[in-house]
Amino acid sequence: MxxxxxxxxxxxxxxxxxxxxxxxxxxxxxxxxxxxxxxxxxxxxxxxxxxxxxxxxxxxxxxxxxxxxxxxxxxxxxxxVEPVDARVVGGDIPPGADFAQIIATIAFNDARAVEETAQQLDPEVCEAVVEALNAASRIEIYGAGASGFVASDFQQKLHRIGRTAYYWPDVHSALTSAALLSRGDVAIGISHTGTTGDVLDVLEVARSRGATTVALTNFPRSPIADVADHMLTTAARETTYRSGATASRLAQLTVVDCLFVGVAARNRAKARKALEVTAEAVRSRRVTRRRG
The missing domain is CATH 1.10.10.10 (Winged helix-like DNA-binding domain superfamily/Winged helix DNA-binding domain)
Incomplete structure (x- = not known):
């Protein structure tokens, strides 16, 4: 430890x-x-x-x-490190809190989630996952609810640097995609609690087909560990009004960004070119400020 x-x-x-x-x-x-x-x-x-x-x-x-x-x-x-605002205690937002206290509490706890996630993230496991992603012919990413937004973000990032990656928000589509995976492919399941049945079922199918399975969760001894070849963990503590939706999502995005940069760094020239091409493709869709 x-x-x-x-x-x-x-x-x-x-x-x-x-x-x-x-x-x-x-x-x-x-x-x-x-x-x-x-x-x-x-x-x-x-x-x-x-x-x-x-x-x-x-x-x-x-x-x-x-x-x-x-x-x-x-x-x-x-x-x-304790919060500068003495009213920010334990991350909970008490009844009657003014908006300054709400802002201070959310900012402090979100920042703590990102910092503590980075501190406990295992570089060797990250390295192994990046190697698997770099060698994969196909990458499938799964997540439900708030974790689904993180899965979608990761898919979009990988796609922009030319990696064949898919995100499946529907469990039926996810199960059918997992059934078509094979050795050399990578399946990533994102679940804050590590108990999301849909994500566990999909990873189990992917693993049975020979794919490398990766789990991203806040709880390393949760059921998702049983279907994962590699475990990546976050360190978010959800509080009042925020269960599974805010601090956990930011912590997950921190891990996703680390993996993305790791993959891009191994293919620096190709990734840079892909980012330039995709940026150019949408440049005409940006609206410039009009004078008058």
Whole structure:
């Protein structure tokens, strides 16, 4: 587990923990500094669970025991950047918040999602995915809801540099496309929760046909991991009014942009030429300001 990413890692593992361990996790994530000062008995009591559960939680997140957890939490709390606006607490927007507070809260948490996603993104996995994309004869991208917009954005980016890529918003079309894939093709499934049935089903079909499967999710132990050859993760924490729609989408776009640039960099001359040609194709559609 990365030294600087304990809170991000715990947040990502949250759905895979037992209910009692989740209560411990939420206390730790909400206030790492406070948790680091507590004894194991204090933390167990606050989480309405036992000391044995706290120890199990430590091991579930990859730590040897409670002393190591306290040390890591203290270090992370010392590095943690707090919002300039003191009213921005935990990302939630309380009833009666004025618009200045809404703007500050959204801006801070969106920026944190992008920054923490970049910090925990595994360069080796990204490299492997880019290599697969670069060698692929066909790339299929799948996503539903807000993740579908990210899938569409990625398809458009790849298409503009001359890559054969498709996005299928309809599950029937997605399943039929996946059934026609073969070894050497790449299928990418995007799901914030990692539990979107349509996306999981399509990746499973693609994998059965021999295609390389890639998952982009916020939760590395979610069901999508079972059908993915490569796992890419985001670090977004959705809050009030924003579940699966805002911070997660920006975090996903960060990963997508990294992959896109990686593919383009391996084909620099071809990509630059394709971007110039496609830009020229739509230049006449732009309206210039008229005087008068």
């Amino acid at each position: 990365p030294e600087a990413g304990l809170i991000v890692a715990i947040s990502g593992l949250l759905p895979a923990l037992s209910p009692a361990e989740q209560r411990v996790a939420r206390l730790v994530v909400a206030d790492p500094a406070d948790a680091s000062r507590r004894t194991i008995t204090d933390l167990a009591t606050a989480a309405e669970t036992s000391e044995a559960t706290v120890i199990r939680f430590c091991r579930s997140v990859g730590l040897e025991g409670y002393p190591q957890l306290r040390i890591r939490l203290a270090a992370e709390a010392a590095r943690r």
